[in-house]
Amino acid sequence: MLVSGIPMHRFKDVDPRQDARQKIEAIAPVVGCILDTATGLGYTAIEAARTADRVVTVEIEPLVLEVARLNPWSQALFENPKITQVVGDVYDEIQAFEDHSFTRVIHDPPTFSLAGELYSGAFYRQLFRVLRRGGRLFHYVGDLESRTGYTIARGVGRRLREAGFRRVVCHPRVFGLVAYK
Numbered sequence: 432m433l434v435s436g437i438p439m440h441r442f443k444d445v446d447p448r449q450d451a452r453q454k455i456e457a458i459a460p461v462v463g464c465i466l467d468t469a470t471g472l473g474y475t476a477i478e479a480a481r482t483a484d485r486v487v488t489v490e491i492e493p494l495v496l497e498v499a500r501l502n503p504w505s506q507a508l509f510e511n512p513k514i515t516q517v518v519g520d521v522y523d524e525i526q527a528f529e530d531h532s533f534t535r536v537i538h539d540p541p542t543f544s545l546a547g548e549l550y551s552g553a554f555y556r557q558l559f560r561v562l563r564r565g566g567r568l569f570h571y572v573g574d575l576e577s578r579t580g581y582t583i584a585r586g587v588g589r590r591l592r593e594a595g596f597r598r599v600v601c602h603p604r605v606f607g608l609v610a611y612k
């Protein structure tokens with residue numbers, strides 16, 4: 432699926448399911464209550480729900496969920512009782528979640544140029560607030576070995592530390608960072 436011409440999932444050297452698994456593995460063990468900030472076709476939510484007690488997943492665009500309904504690989508999103516869907520803007524919806532209510536956060540937003548607010552210090556402070564002590568955040572940023580990806584990751588890492596995360600580790604194989612509270 433493309434969002435403004437940009438593929439929603441990686442498909443070079445990895446298929447979308449493997450990619451979702453690798454994102455989840457980066458913050459293993461994925462147990463307790465998980466926040467998935469951007470549902471998309473639901474692959475990360477579905478993978479997280481294999482081991483977690485509960486997954487809350489937020490999607491701003493109802494049309495994306497309509498496509499997911501038609502997609503055979505997304506069916507668990509609608510059938511797994513451990514998954515709760517929220518339709519809305521996670522930038523606003525996150526304010527309603529209680530402090531320390533999630534053990535893990537999966538943050539797989541659209542690219543920086545399409546959703547800059549989801550890479551902002553203000554949003555990272557909310558992610559920090561809703562995470563439990565000892566919690567972990569996976570943040571997709573793009574290819575860390577490209578010049579753009581590296582520059583974005585550097586800014587993301589700095590803002591995550593400013594938001595309170597004590598350690599931020601690069602995971603180039605999964606195009607993301609893991610931050611520890």
Ligand SMILES: C[S@@+](CC[C@H](N)C(=O)[O-])C[C@H]1O[C@@H](n2cnc3c(N)ncnc32)[C@H](O)[C@@H]1O
Nearest residue numbers: 469470471472473474475490491520521539541
């Ligand atoms: C990269 S995709 C997520 C892929 C997903 N992790 C999966 O496994 O299929 C990003 C998704 O975030 C959604 N999105 C964009 N801005 C959002 C926002 N402010 N709040 C919630 N969802 C948003 C887009 O519509 C898109 O479906």
